[in-house]
Amino acid sequence: MALKQIRNMEEFAAVSGISRPTLSKYFNDPDSVRRSTRERIELALTQYDYRPNVYAVNQNRRKTRNIGVVVPNLADPFFSEIGREVELACIAAGYSPILLSSHGNPTQERDNLELLRSLKPAGVLLAPFGRISDRDDIASFNKHIPVVLFDANIEDACEAFVGTNNFQSIDLMVEYLCRSGEPPCLFEMKSPTNPNANKRRQAYLESMQRHGFQPHIFQAEGDGWNFEEIGSAEGGRFISQNAFATNTVLCSNDRLAIGVLSAAYRLGKKVGRGPDCALRIAGHDDHPFSRFTCPSLTTIAQDYSAIANRAASTLFRVLDTDERPAERAETLFNGNLVMRDSA
Numbered sequence: 001m002a003l004k005q006i007r008n009m010e011e012f013a014a015v016s017g018i019s020r021p022t023l024s025k026y027f028n029d030p031d032s033v034r035r036s037t038r039e040r041i042e043l044a045l046t047q048y049d050y051r052p053n054v055y056a057v058n059q060n061r062r063k064t065r066n067i068g069v070v071v072p073n074l075a076d077p078f079f080s081e082i083g084r085e086v087e088l089a090c091i092a093a094g095y096s097p098i099l100l101s102s103h104g105n106p107t108q109e110r111d112n113l114e115l116l117r118s119l120k121p122a123g124v125l126l127a128p129f130g131r132i133s134d135r136d137d138i139a140s141f142n143k144h145i146p147v148v149l150f151d152a153n154i155e156d157a158c159e160a161f162v163g164t165n166n167f168q169s170i171d172l173m174v175e176y177l178c179r180s181g182e183p184p185c186l187f188e189m190k191s192p193t194n195p196n197a198n199k200r201r202q203a204y205l206e207s208m209q210r211h212g213f214q215p216h217i218f219q220a221e222g223d224g225w226n227f228e229e230i231g232s233a234e235g236g237r238f239i240s241q242n243a244f245a246t247n248t249v250l251c252s253n254d255r256l257a258i259g260v261l262s263a264a265y266r267l268g269k270k271v272g273r274g275p276d277c278a279l280r281i282a283g284h285d286d287h288p289f290s291r292f293t294c295p296s297l298t299t300i301a302q303d304y305s306a307i308a309n310r311a312a313s314t315l316f317r318v319l320d321t322d323e324r325p326a327e328r329a330e331t332l333f334n335g336n337l338v339m340r341d342s343a
Helices: 009-016 020-028 035-047 054-059 077-092 106-119 135-144 166-180 196-210 227-240 254-266 304-321
Strands: 066-071 096-101 123-126 147-150 160-164 185-189 217-220 248-251 280-282 299-301 329-333 336-338
Touching: 009 020, 009 035, 020 035, 066 077, 066 106, 077 096, 077 304, 096 106, 106 123, 106 135, 123 304, 135 147, 147 304, 160 304, 166 196, 166 248, 166 280, 166 299, 166 336, 185 196, 185 227, 185 254, 196 217, 217 227, 227 248, 227 254, 248 254, 254 280, 304 329
Parallel strands: 066 096, 066 123, 123 147, 147 160, 160 329, 185 217, 185 248, 248 280
Antiparallel strands: 299 336
16 A cells, blocks of 8 residues: 655644654654654554655754755766765765866856755855956855865855865876977867866976976967867877877876877877887876877876865865864875886
8 A cells, every 4th residue: 555645844743743843854864753752653653654855844943954065067077076975975974965067167067056045055165267257256165165176276255165186197107208209298178168278288398397308388279168179179180180299198187088090090100109109198187088089098097086075075174073174275196107008
């Protein structure tokens, strides 16, 4: 026999004979009510089709168990993966994540924060756009609801930042490429959408100087998030014009590198480490698709899990102590070189 469906907590209070305030206490924390009361509630739950609306319950709390998670673009598998890791970290800690995508649009990022204001989250984990984000809006939001940034940084806007040490990771890649063949050119977006690209450019310049080589930077026209298309069109243009100063191309991110690989194939240029290869191509991020390109892409792996869990645990520490840190913390994880067939 189907269980009788109960629409709200008032109806459940009436049929179970337990007051609404006591039910609210139970659903907030089952151990907060007496054992005999808890057993009566749990027996009633087996007899009636009722589950509380967790968001409604949270809205009635002074301090909710909701955590907002905002990423730049869920259509990008990189952010899907790191967003998933952040979600899992929240769930494991007993929080309810609310995952929102800004769809590559800074205005949507502001709208997402405005929506979260109305939902009264305990805190927010934000992967911002960086310099094109509304810094003042994020800083204002952080005054009322603690925010921890991950992946991309905005100086002094929030409680903390967790990300990858781009200077270490780019230097690691440059050292490998110089040691194993011709020194690399850098291929990047002329107008990058992610502030990590600016750090990677600076890291490349410093690393090439340390290794005693002349840096060469080539910038792709175009903006937005269609990195593969831009990499294919602009990388193909540079390849067809023999513009790259060496036969080794370090791309600012894996998605650009995937586009350059496509262009090289289209132009009949063999990519790889063999003596018959015309180009070596490398990237950064260890994008989920990078191991399946042809040839597979040499890259730098970011530790998604470590970044996600440290960002989450940093936020939870603020929430558990109910105290804002005296100093802003920044945590950077080193990248790992992943040597595959492309370079």
